[in-house]
Amino acid sequence: NDRLLGLARQQSRDISSGLEQHNVRILIGSGRLVDTHTIEVITADGTETVEADTILLAVGAHPRELPTARPDGERILNWAQIYDLDELPEELIVVGSGVTGAEFASAYNGLGSKVTLISSRDRVLPGSDTNAAEVLEEVFERRGVRVLSRARAETVERTDDGVVVTLGDGSKVTGSHCLVCVGSIPNTAGIGLEEAGVALTESGHIKVDGVSRTTAPNIYAAGDCTGVLALASVAAMQGRIAIAHFLGDSVTPIKLHQVASNIFTSPEIASVGVSEDEIHSGKYQGDVIKLSLKSNARAKMRNHKDGFVKIFARKGSGTVIGGVVVGPNASELIFAISIAVKQKLHVDDVASTFTVYPSLSGSISEAARRLHVHM
Incomplete structure (x- = not known):
């Protein structure tokens, strides 16, 4: 810190x-x-x-607090106070599986903490791309992050040597610290x-x-x-x-819809434009291509196996209307798709633009190339 x-x-x-x-x-x-x-x-x-x-x-804004989980700045923390910790939490319980909760869970898992993530929803990142959330959940499971889905934290209390979180069904989760990520005011x-x-x-x-x-x-x-x-x-x-x-x-x-955003988990999750859910709901008429990074030569060289590139094109016209990148440096890679969305580029414009080989960005042009057959 x-x-x-x-x-x-x-x-x-x-x-x-x-x-x-x-x-x-x-x-x-x-x-x-x-x-x-x-x-x-x-x-x-x-x-x-x-x-x-x-x-x-x-x-700006400040962290929202729960009346039954008041932060003390030592064991029970909000997302501003956690930066003041002098030592790494041994067992961190994160309440809230939105962007902030997922980012901190990923970060402290990477640093070596034993992490439990409490989610009141069916999955982590409920407002994000479904495929992206599934990748992150798979990575969490593989790296030892315990995800408690459809579990609501009712109270967070401090004990002699840590914290105890009581869930809606009466069960309890214990840890050394608890981070409450339930929005902002x-x-x-x-x-x-x-x-x-x-x-x-x-x-x-x-x-x-x-x-x-x-x-x-x-x-x-x-x-x-x-x-x-x-x-x-x-x-x-x-x-x-x-x-x-x-x-x-x-x-x-x-x-x-032209705003690019990134979730700084490992792997990163970046998106721009319309979502796949909006296409499936009929709000937008579009074609979707999802290309796993497992087939990317640079990803193989760097031993990156988790992630994908997804591009959405307007049905009929072939205009790029959105996309998702999951993988290392997704926050950088999304820029190419952002330009395509902002400038209303055709998938062929993206596909015919040279990329370095080998590179992760090559998967963006390849995904666009595969959308050509849908025209």
Whole structure:
């Protein structure tokens, strides 16, 4: 954790330095909106009032907690506190099988912890590609991660030497530590949003339109506090769109089906565009090709046996409308499919583009090539 926190601090310093080079003044403190053009900032030196023509809110979110599983920062942890641990948990119980829970389960399993993942659903990553989730579950089983499906954690309590999690059926799971990953809550309370005329959704997120503008015309919002998509890339794009719109530049609202995302498990799971479930439901008419990495020469050289490339093409036209990559560096490989989705490329455009041999990206062009026969 020391290395990880050090990297985070270095990244923060690099961003701060870049802002200062562009004459951006940074105030360290807590802010509150007084009205649509005024912010009250409490700093270590006192209170300062800042006037602004426009305001961009990027206040983030904090971990959601269960009333029967209150974190103590030592044995019962949320996804922010776990970075403060001084030693590796011997037996880690992870409550929640969404993206955050799966990522931490995979990471601590890789570090050597004995991991139990408690999932209230039929499988891990219930909102993700089914084939991708199946691959991850197979890897978990092979690497010794214990997955308890359709099991709901009712309480988490601390014991003399660890924790005990009581499930809905009355059974108990014991471990040295418990990590609770059950979502997040936007940091929108107590910062003067109502006074400034900024409306919230029922979940407490800031309401924004396609250009990240709130219900107050000169106030914009970006990131997890908007509830659009909890991704750093989306937050950054929201911020760019907001500032460009304020400055009068032409902007294009974010199209969520063009957003690439990645789940940082081992193997990684990356996706973009429409999902296979949406095709099967009839929402989109498309053809699907799934190509295992087992047939990829570079994957064989690197002894990577888990994963696949999947591409979705619109039926009739052959336009690439989505894709999934599961495997090493999937977060990098998905970029090629993202470009195809954004630029509405035909599968033949992807298939006829040269790739290095041997390379993992070769499976992307091969999958596109196989879709040609479906035209």
